[in-house]
Amino acid sequence: MIKVNNLKKSYRLEILKGVTFKLDSKKIYCLLGRNGAGKTTLMKILSGILTFDSGEIIVKDKQKLDELVYYVSEKPTFLEYLSGFDNLDFIQKIHKLNLSNNDLKKFVENMGIQSFMNELVINYSHGMKHQLALAAAFLKKPKILFLDEPLVSLDPINIAFFRDKIVRYAREGNTVLISTHMIPIAHKLADEILLLKDGQIHQFANNFNEKDLENYILQII
């Protein structure tokens, strides 16, 4: 679905030094790497938020990449003086989803976030903001979903809930790429691991047990 060939990006230093990998539909990929390795940079480039210096990003569907992709930032931003519900309504209007108030209410219930939807976002905890950000992504239904550290501020019940949503979403025919530092999450979720190290991607199938995966990642990283 997406092929990335020899992608390079520098700020003052070269961060991505010729990144090459492939993402298919129906699969979940976890992107791991040390702090500052370039994970957010890579996801923002793939989402069309940042430019790159050279290389290519090839999309199989002849649609434009930015029509297929939705990026959930590790620091999600909303219209803080609107409620969560009004933010979702705003997002669905921007994306011309044509949902009625009732459709949106049902969606909110399905996401399990109805208890705080009438509260202003300025009053949300980190975890509540992340739940709203994940809900916004599922509302848009992108073919390719990039999640930057999506589960880090969620409680164990919400982690399990959104983990299931992510798995179901991928199996319905979509592609999900998740950046995470949590090896147990990567082990549970990923079909394949993308390890970003020294500006290059090492891509491999997640067919280890959790301890072996951890040892393998710690060796390479």
Ligand SMILES: Nc1ncnc2c1ncn2[C@@H]1O[C@H](COP(=O)(O)OP(=O)(O)OP(=O)(O)O)[C@@H](O)[C@H]1O
């Ligand atoms: N706008 C910018 N200008 C200059 N340098 C930048 C900019 N954005 C990121 N960098 C640098 O690029 C490198 C990669 O940053 P990035 O945020 O992509 O890493 P990351 O792998 O997501 O890190 P973390 O795991 O700590 O979130 C870092 O050295 C960072 O300081």
